Amino acid sequence: MTRATFPETGQSRTEVLDILKSLRKNDIDWKRGRTPLYVFDAGDDVYEMGRAAFFEFFKENALGKNRAFPSVLKMENDIVDMSLDLLHGGPDACGFMTTGGTESIIQAVQSCRNRTRHDRGEPAFRGNIVTATSAHPAFDKAARLMDIEVRRAPVGADYRADPEAIEALMDDDTMMLVGSAPCFPYGVIDPIADLGALAQRRSVWLHVDACVGGYVAPFARMIGRSIPAFDFEVPGVCSISADLHKYGFCPKPASTVYYRDTTCAEFHAFDFDNWPSGRFYTTTICGTRPAGAIAAAWAVFHHLGLDGYKRIATELMEFVDDYRAGIKAIPGLKVLADPHLSVVAFTSDEVDLFRVAELMSRNGWLPGLLKEPKAIHRLMSLVHHPVLDEYLSDLRDAVETVRATGAKAEGIEAIY
Ligand SMILES: Cc1ncc(COP(=O)(O)O)c(C=O)c1O
Numbered sequence: 502m503t504r505a506t507f508p509e510t511g512q513s514r515t516e517v518l519d520i521l522k523s524l525r526k527n528d529i530d531w532k533r534g535r536t537p538l539y540v541f542d543a544g545d546d547v548y549e550m551g552r553a554a555f556f557e558f559f560k561e562n563a564l565g566k567n568r569a570f571p572s573v574l575k576m577e578n579d580i581v582d583m584s585l586d587l588l589h590g591g592p593d594a595c596g597f598m599t600t601g602g603t604e605s606i607i608q609a610v611q612s613c614r615n616r617t618r619h620d621r622g623e624p625a626f627r628g629n630i631v632t633a634t635s636a637h638p639a640f641d642k643a644a645r646l647m648d649i650e651v652r653r654a655p656v657g658a659d660y661r662a663d664p665e666a667i668e669a670l671m672d673d674d675t676m677m678l679v680g681s682a683p684c685f686p687y688g689v690i691d692p693i694a695d696l697g698a699l700a701q702r703r704s705v706w707l708h709v710d711a712c713v714g715g716y717v718a719p720f721a722r723m724i725g726r727s728i729p730a731f732d733f734e735v736p737g738v739c740s741i742s743a744d745l746h747k748y749g750f751c752p753k754p755a756s757t758v759y760y761r762d763t764t765c766a767e768f769h770a771f772d773f774d775n776w777p778s779g780r781f782y783t784t785t786i787c788g789t790r791p792a793g794a795i796a797a798a799w800a801v802f803h804h805l806g807l808d809g810y811k812r813i814a815t816e817l818m819e820f821v822d823d824y825r826a827g828i829k830a831i832p833g834l835k836v837l838a839d840p841h842l843s844v845v846a847f848t849s850d851e852v853d854l855f856r857v858a859e860l861m862s863r864n865g866w867l868p869g870l871l872k873e874p875k876a877i878h879r880l881m882s883l884v885h886h887p888v889l890d891e892y893l894s895d896l897r898d899a900v901e902t903v904r905a906t907g908a909k910a911e912g913i914e915a916i917y
Pocket residue numbers: 600601602603604637639681683684685710712713744756
């Protein structure tokens with residue numbers, strides 16, 4: 502591969518934009534619902550609101566929210582306040598915006614680790630985190646950055662975290678348990694109440710990773726769906742990560758991290774004064790970060806309101822019901838576990854699903870695969886709704902072909 506060279510002369514805006522468009526030619530067509538993850542969509546109106554607000558604050562820098570841009574500070578605080586209402590935060594609860602689920606998780610792990618070090622009076626305490634195999638790799642990323650151990654316990658028969666298996670991996674150095682709401686692979690919400698009770702009994706921190714569910718589960722509950730308690734209403738939950746840029750339908754990069762109280766949040770911020778430029782105080786790992794994402798999230802919240810989010814949750818969950826019924830109607834397929842929201846995986850005892858995925862990819866459907874057990878997996882939003890029948894019809898054809906030929910996958914791999 503040749504290395505790109507810096508252009509000798511500049512090109513016109515039109516030329517550059519044309520090149521950008523042409524660069525997309527091999528991309529997966531997310532607008533036609535072909536991606537099983539990466540893009541979360543709630544229709545053109547929400548997209549346009551987020552986009553307009555993002556570019557309204559395109560130049561401002563959220564790093565300067567405390568000194569230069571009180572507008573940005575207010576919007577971030579409003580988002581945190583509004584979200585804490587959704588997540589049953591009490592009067593002492595607090596939170597911060599970040600640039601993504603991974604950053605929210607790293608911040609929460611760091612807060613817990615430093616809180617624990619402080620409380621134990623052991624500044625070099627290493628500690629471990631115990632969770633289920635289904636928890637997101639962001640916890641291992643955080644652990645690698647901070648030299649913490651992560652222990653992953655097998656999930657139960659229902660694919661949810663198994664509190665007994667988790668407890669079996671705990672020891673005196675365990676400082677944090679993690680439950681997902683829902684987990685990425687299976688779309689099920691872990692038994693957060695049981696994990697909360699365990700965390701309280703063993704005096705450790707419980708983090709709930711609601712990066713996927715944080716901004717859809719509350720609305721799904723409001724419209725009467727059966728969603729188990731997962732947030733601060735559960736005793737023992739110390740922190741929650743929740744992504745605005747997933748099912749909050751806000752532009753990337755935008756996530757949030759919340760703490761039950763100021764004691765849990767005490768070690769969140771980075772506060773430094775040992776250099777020539779004076780006090781350097783940030784509430785994110787990033788320094789400079791886009792104010793546009795904050796303005797956009799604020800605008801989307803206000804544009805949609807509770808009724809807008811409930812409307813989206815209604816359409817989404819009804820679509821997911823139809824999707825699940827469509828999967829069940831294809832001989833040889835079954836939905837894996839009993840997903841609570843719109844992350845759904847299906848599996849088969851009769852055909853090689855990875856071969857099915859290979860055939861589906863010929864029609865442009867990017868495969869989302871699970872390897873334990875072998876399954877096809879999608880995080881669905883409204884962009885997948887208009888192509889529901891097309892997806893199910895292609896799927897039925899692919900399953901029938903694989904059944905008829907008994908073909909096995911030619912080398913496709915499960916990659917996130
Ligand atoms: C459950 C869960 N947690 C955390 C993350 C990490 O989020 P991000 O990709 O925004 O860093 C994801 C991403 O898909 C996720 O599904």
